[in-house]
Amino acid sequence: MDIYSEEHKMFRRSFVKFVESELSPHIEEWEEKREIPRWVWLRMGEMGYLCPWLEEKYGGTGADFGFSAILNEELAKAGVGIGFGLHSDIIAPYIQAYGTEKQKSDWLPACARGEKILAIAMTEPQAGSDLQGMRAMAVRDGNDYVINGSKTFISNGISADLIIVAVKTENAGIPGNKGISLIVVEDGTPGFTKGKKLNKLGMHSQDTAELFFDNCRVPMSNRLGEEGKGFSYLMEKLQQERLISALCSQGLAERMLSDTLAYVKTREAFGKPIGKFQHNAFKLAEMATEVELGRVFLDNLISDHMAGEEIVAKVSMAKYWIGEMANRVAYNCLQLYGGYGYMEEYPIARHYRDVRVHTIYAGTSEIMKLIIARTLGL
Ligand SMILES: Cc1cc2nc3c(=O)[nH]c(=O)nc-3n(C[C@H](O)[C@H](O)[C@H](O)COP(=O)(O)OP(=O)(O)OC[C@H]3O[C@@H](n4cnc5c(N)ncnc54)[C@H](O)[C@@H]3O)c2cc1C
Incomplete structure (x- = not known):
């Protein structure tokens, strides 16, 4: 069964060439330094290899999932971590699906250009498989949410500019999925800090971090979708x-x-x-x-x-x-x-x-x- 069209195949050939000439020669260095430098993100964006499925008005080409599949497979074959796929095909889709028009136009074009890197923070020290047990909470205060709690094992956690944080907005600390919401926290927001780069067994060039929220105040307009539907x-x-x-x-x-x-x-x-x-x-x-x-x-x-x-x-x-x-x-x-x-x-x-x-x-x-x-x- 061949699920790929001629256009997909041409795209794969040119992406493989790009990986061989512009990414593979640097992988050992990135592994040693434990990070993929920002210029690589910008270059991927310039080439149209980030979020290609986005509508043109947000910086994509409206490509189907086959193109994303090719990008992810070829990056995996080359041994380039999961950061790009996570950004493009796992996290950006939340903004596209649940974001308001303003959120989409403010954030998505910069994501497609590689200027803003995305992370998603669900896991907590006490809640991994059992996500419903998360304790991070956001309490309403005027037009803001005030977030407290911590997250761990967050991929792109160090390099991220925008982090989708899963928090309890109701019955904080009580097990159960009721009241989980998704709130976008921007790097540099007071009360938000990134912990140290975690020292992992593998995927060394992929940064993974703990994130801390201490009375971190975020406008309610940063919530994705409806409150409690996270x-x-x-x-x-x-x-x-x-x-x-x-x-x-x-x-x-x-x-x-x-x-x-x-x-x-x-x-x-x-x-x-x-x-x-x-x-x-x-x-x-x-x-x-x-x-x-x-x-x-x-x-x-x-x-x-x-x-x-x-x-x-x-x-x-x-x-x-x-x-x-x-x-x-x-x-x-x-x-x-x-x-x-x-x-x-x-x-x-x-x-x-x-x-x-x-x-x-x-x-x-x-x-x-x-x-x-x-x-x-x-
Ligand atoms: C490199 C790396 C990158 C990651 N990136 C992210 C990220 O970007 N964002 C994010 O939110 N999270 C991320 N994670 C977290 C990841 O999703 C969790 O580690 C994973 O879901 C497991 O949770 P845990 O580590 O708390 O293990 P636990 O939930 O404590 O599980 C420990 C063991 O118990 C088993 N277990 C648990 N419950 C059951 C059950 N009901 N029945 C049988 N066995 C069970 C598990 O399968 C596992 O073997 C990342 C993790 C790693 C290692």
């Missing part, structure tokens, strides 16, 4: 987030497999290429099968999503199974590199570290299974 907005938009996560897992699995196939054909032991040993050939055959299964399932899902179909069960299956599959691929591929796989100069070492989080963020594998079980009536 939880249902999150549940709706998490579907595309999980699809993007599955896409990135698949892209990385394909990259690891193709790198390893090239390696086992040239590395020799006992007088022959290591790929010729039956055990290794069988391992590669198993991986190639799983990667192909992932691809077919995923392309089907992308196609359903583009057709506007409901994908809750299938996207949870994809997020869980492809995320776990990519981790199996990482483990087995690294083994085939022997000691070289453990050396940082071989990309497989980085991919092995980076892929680990794919079964954790955007909803853990266990939470995905809970959702699937629910759709089975369990």
Whole structure:
């Protein structure tokens, strides 16, 4: 099944060229410095690679989701963190869907140009999988909200200019989804501080941070959508987030497999290429099968999503199974590199570290299974 048109394919070819010439040569440096510099965001914006799906009046080209899928897959294959996809295809859609005309025209064009970087802050130290247990709260005071609380593990947290913060606006601190709202906090707002850059196992060039709100006063006009509807907005938009996560897992699995196939054909032991040993050939055959299964399932899902179909069960299956599959691929591929796989100069070492989080963020594998079980009536 080929879900991509000629236009998509041309776009993929030119984006791959861009990645190879302008991003890949710098990845090691960004990993070491633990950040992607601002000029890269501006360059991505200039090339039209941020939020391409936005309407022209907001700086996009009205591109369909296929273009976003291509961007996310190719960035994952190149091993460029999740920051751009998160910004373009996970967070900007909240502003587009729930923002007022003023919010959209104030923020979205700058997002498309890479001048404003987005983050979304749901997770708290005491509430990750169980989002309804969040405690950060916003209390009305005149025409403002006053926000107190903290968030953790926030991707783009250090570089972000605009952060969509999920808070309780009612029954603050009481478990339950009633009264969750989404409020946009702008960097520099008094009472808002960014904590230290978190030191992660992998995805080193991707900044991840704690965020603190101490009597942070934000105009009520910064709320996205209706007060108290935040939880249902999150549940709706998490579907595309999980699809993007599955896409990135698949892209990385394909990259690891193709790198390893090239390696086992040239590395020799006992007088022959290591790929010729039956055990290794069988391992590669198993991986190639799983990667192909992932691809077919995923392309089907992308196609359903583009057709506007409901994908809750299938996207949870994809997020869980492809995320776990990519981790199996990482483990087995690294083994085939022997000691070289453990050396940082071989990309497989980085991919092995980076892929680990794919079964954790955007909803853990266990939470995905809970959702699937629910759709089975369990
Ligand atoms: C690198 C990184 C980037 C992230 N980026 C963001 C971001 O940008 N914004 C944001 O808001 N969050 C972000 N997160 C947070 C992420 O979404 C959470 O870490 C994730 O949802 C899990 O929550 P937790 O860490 O609190 O784990 P917990 O909820 O404490 O879970 C711990 C373990 O218990 C299991 N578990 C929990 N409940 C159940 C259950 N009912 N049944 C069975 N098992 C269960 C989990 O599956 C997990 O294995 C990021 C996390 C990481 C690591």
